[in-house]
Amino acid sequence: MRTLIRAIAVVFVLTMPLPPLAAQTQPRQQEEFTPIDQLPPQEQLPAAPLLVGAYAFVLLMLFGYLVMVSRRLSAIQAEVNRLDADLKRAGKG
Amino acid sequence: MPKWFQPTTLLCAALFAISPFVIANAPYESTMGLVQKVFYYHMPSAWVFLTASVICGSASARFLATGNPRHDRTALAAAEMAVLFGLLTLVTGPLWARKAWGTWWIWDARITSSLVGWMIAWAYLILRQYGGPGSEKLAAGLALFGTANVPFIYVSVNYWRTIHPATTVVPKLPFSMGFPLLFCLAAFYLLMFLLMKLRTRVAEQQARLDAIYLSLDEQA
Numbered sequence: 001m002r003t004l005i006r007a008i009a010v011v012f013v014l015t016m017p018l019p020p021l022a023a024q025t026q027p028r029q030q031e032e033f034t035p036i037d038q039l040p041p042q043e044q045l046p047a048a049p050l051l052v053g054a055y056a057f058v059l060l061m062l063f064g065y066l067v068m069v070s071r072r073l074s075a076i077q078a079e080v081n082r083l084d085a086d087l088k089r090a091g092k093g
Numbered sequence: 094m095p096k097w098f099q100p101t102t103l104l105c106a107a108l109f110a111i112s113p114f115v116i117a118n119a120p121y122e123s124t125m126g127l128v129q130k131v132f133y134y135h136m137p138s139a140w141v142f143l144t145a146s147v148i149c150g151s152a153s154a155r156f157l158a159t160g161n162p163r164h165d166r167t168a169l170a171a172a173e174m175a176v177l178f179g180l181l182t183l184v185t186g187p188l189w190a191r192k193a194w195g196t197w198w199i200w201d202a203r204i205t206s207s208l209v210g211w212m213i214a215w216a217y218l219i220l221r222q223y224g225g226p227g228s229e230k231l232a233a234g235l236a237l238f239g240t241a242n243v244p245f246i247y248v249s250v251n252y253w254r255t256i257h258p259a260t261t262v263v264p265k266l267p268f269s270m271g272f273p274l275l276f277c278l279a280a281f282y283l284l285m286f287l288l289m290k291l292r293t294r295v296a297e298q299q300a301r302l303d304a305i306y307l308s309l310d311e312q313a
Contacts, residue, residue, distance in 0.1 A: 047192050051128055051131055054185040055113070058138065061177065062181075062284065065177050065288065069292055073291065076299055080298055080301055084305070087309075
């Protein structure tokens with residue numbers, strides 16, 4: 001009798017429907033693969049960060065180089081002026 | 094600096110400030126969409142990179158022929174332009190390719206030869222910096238190879254299998270896409286001219302400084 005009750009319980013558990021949460025998370029079984037030409041919008045790589053990144057990189061590098069060369073020029077010109085003044089003073093003395 | 098330098102710099106800054114609006118008004122390309130707009134900074138960078146490589150090579154050839162240090166200073170400034178604009182080309186290209194081709198980098202003839210050209214410009218600068226006395230002439234010889242590489246970079250897309258757009262794309266551009274490109278080309282070429290002038294001035298002042306130190310050593 002006990003064995004019969006156990007067997008009925010097992011059959012009942014196995015045949016009872018799955019809880020709704022599990023049914024929602026489990027993907028549907030695919031029966032065929034359907035090719036498409038384009039990815040759906042939510043799957044596509046966004047273009048805007050790449051575009052903005054490219055423009056930002058160009059402008060930052062150009063500005064950085066401009067600042068670097070300007071500072072080099074200012075430093076060299078200051079040194080040339082200082083040495084010129086020293087030479088003139090030494091010539092007078 | 095000459096009197097025209099400041100107004101020309103302001104003009105160049107204005108061109109760069111307006112360029113995003115001009116580019117934003119350009120139409121989208123049918124297959125690539127928004128990311129194709131990288132083109133308006135990528136191609137001018139590439140053209141300036143190639144032009145700077147040619148200037149570096151021709152000035153180096155004149156330096157080797159005449160020994161005039163003015164040509165050497167021009168070659169040095171042009172080599173720095175080639176490194177700077179080559180870097181911009183080699184960074185903006187992959188950012189465009191990631192979306193358009195689905196990959197950051199492919200070893201096709203144009204990209205590989207551009208990388209080689211950029212490395213030659215770097216080698217020129219490294220040789221000038223660390224080569225010691227007489228390195229100007231060695232570097233000038235190297236610059237000739239950089240120039241010889243330029244036509245190969247340009248025509249490579251027509252002769253080797255690649256997904257890079259062909260050289261026929263630019264002449265066939267409609268006005269709505271051609272105008273923003275010309276606008277950006279003007280801005281980039283003007284910037285290259287101004288930066289070269291600035292860099293040449295640095296080299297001139299450095300030569301003057303060296304001459305002053307030399308005369309001080311002779312006096313002492």
